[in-house]
Amino acid sequence: TVTGVFAAVDLGAASGRVILGRVGPDSLELAEVHRFPNRPVRVGGTLYWDVLALYRGVLDGLRAAGARTGGRLDGVGIDSWAVDYGLLDASGALIGNPVHYRDARTDGVADQTAELLDPAALYAATGIQRLPFNTVFQLAAARGTPALDAARRLLLIPDLIAYWLTGVAGTELTNASTTGLLDARTRDWSRPVADALGIDTGLFPPLRAPGDPAGELLPDVLAETGLTGPVPVTAVGSHDTASAVAAVPAATADFAYVCTGTWSLAGMELTAPVLTEDSRRANFTNELGVDGTVRYLRNVMGLWLLQECLREWGEPKLGPLLEQAARAEPLRSVVDAGDPAFIPPGRMPERIADACRRAGRPEPRNRVETVRCVLDSLALAHLSAIADAGRLSGRTPSVVHVVGGGARNELLCRLTADACGLPVAAGPAEAAALGNVLVQARARGAVHGTLTDLRSMLHRTRSVRQYEPRGDQTLWEEAGCASRSS
Ligand code: LRH
Secondary structure (H helix, E strand, O other), rough: OOOOOEEEEOOOOOOEEEEEEEEEEEEEEEEEEEEEEEOOOEEEOOOOOOHHHHHHHHHHHHHHHHHHHHOOOOEEEEEOOOOOEEOOOOOOEOOOOOOOOOOOHHOOOHHHHOOOHHHHHHHHOOOOOOOOOOOHHHHHOOOOOOOOHOEEEEEHHHHHHHHHOOOEEEEOOOHHHHHOOOOOOOHHHHHHHHHHHHHOOOHOOOOEEOOOEEOOOHHHHHHOOOOOOOOEEEEEOOOOHHHHHHOOOOOOOOEEEEEOOOOEEEEEOOOOOOHHHHHHOOOOEEEEOHHHHHEEEEEEEOOOHHHHHHOOOOOOOOOHHHHHHHHHHOOOHHHHHOHHHHHOOOOHHHHHHHHHHHHOOOOOOOHHHHHHHHHHHHHHHHHHHHHHHHHHHHHOOOOOEEEHHHHHHHHHHHHHHHHHHHOOEOOOOOOOHHHHHHHHHOOOOOOOOOOOHHHHHHHOOOEEEEOOOOOOHHHHHHHHHHHHHH
16 A cells, blocks of 8 residues: 655644645544744734745744654645735745735725726626735735836745745646636636736746646755655645635535634535625635635634734633633624624724624623624624525535634534534544645545545544534524624
8 A cells, every 4th residue: 555644834824834644545644743823024014924934934844744754755735825925026036025914905905996897797707705805906906016016926825835845836726716816617817807907917827726746845945854855746725725625524515614713714615606696795705626616605704803802812811711601691792703894903802892882782891701702703604604605506504514723612613503503513623734635645646536535534534523503593593684784
């Protein structure tokens, strides 16, 4: 039997990690070999990613991986959050630091572009949920800036890391779909969209799909990490959500999912996009997944709301707060967790209280009630996204898979089961890294089969935690209606 040893680089908004996966035909072992913080930096009023610190974390992680395997790796794959990019000049050097999607430079830009291109036409072409930070709006905001004028190439974050590791430039397809510039039907750049908004899609290097080769580690990278070449780099679902959904340990096809981390991405997997006006109004996205699938989902704020509260409170321990929140009065205070008003950082407890007040609901009176408000609101947002995904795509889910970091949050999983009135299967928490490893392993011949085959292997080899729905689900439906109509 062939076994392979693969490194998954998984960069999240709060931390990055390098995970070593040993894969055989019916076995899969993962070990986290390095984890490092991702701390954005505000300079001169702009919020940036510290991309060189992230790259250093990647090199440290590859070195740590090699230390466990005698310097041998059968492959490397990279995934990260979506939409953001670095610009390269004519010499291939990075122009400035990539701007963070939570930066205010895109405020009002989506509305301004509506004068150049009707939002209905934009959606009919690309099928992407309107979020202020979509690459298409970031590029519209950057039009005419010296940096964009000097740029000869634009690389999405995982492609930028891959370029530094290999010297090979490409644009991975699943992440390309999040730009809002890709035609949902042809899966190539949309000329009408790019032309209407004056965006040069020639800046993107050629498209590549998950499983395609993406070069080999450069000699200086091998020297710095102590690895023995050749080490191939494979394009994976480089959008973290694409990798995470590929690793949903589903036994059946009729599943809904919530990828939980900084964001909650809640919906269903389809074989073709839904580009209707109803779908646009419901603010649903059709992102591309591994093996040509479509991720039909809504982005909701996710654990960002909680992370920002904790930051404001000076990082108290979460465990005790969650225990008390589990006993607090349910559905007392709720906010619309899909509201883009929550995107920028800062003053989160106050903003949550303001949102409750504006909606005519009681404000949380303390930290415990604020935590409960966040979790109830997220569970409600999961219910509404999953119900809408089913309605708009004509399918009925029988189970909700919760994957990603939030799968460890018992209260969140339990409330999601209660709200949806469906069983929740929680885990794996490291789904993005798993999907990353599996796509590499399949490309290199260590595993075989369709996405369904890979998922049934996960179903057999990973343990998930089951939560059965409790209580009266109509309470959640009523609360959901009230929070949307307010
Ligand atoms: C989650 C994620 C999500 C995007 C957001 C920018 O990490 O990739 O799918 O919408 O980051």
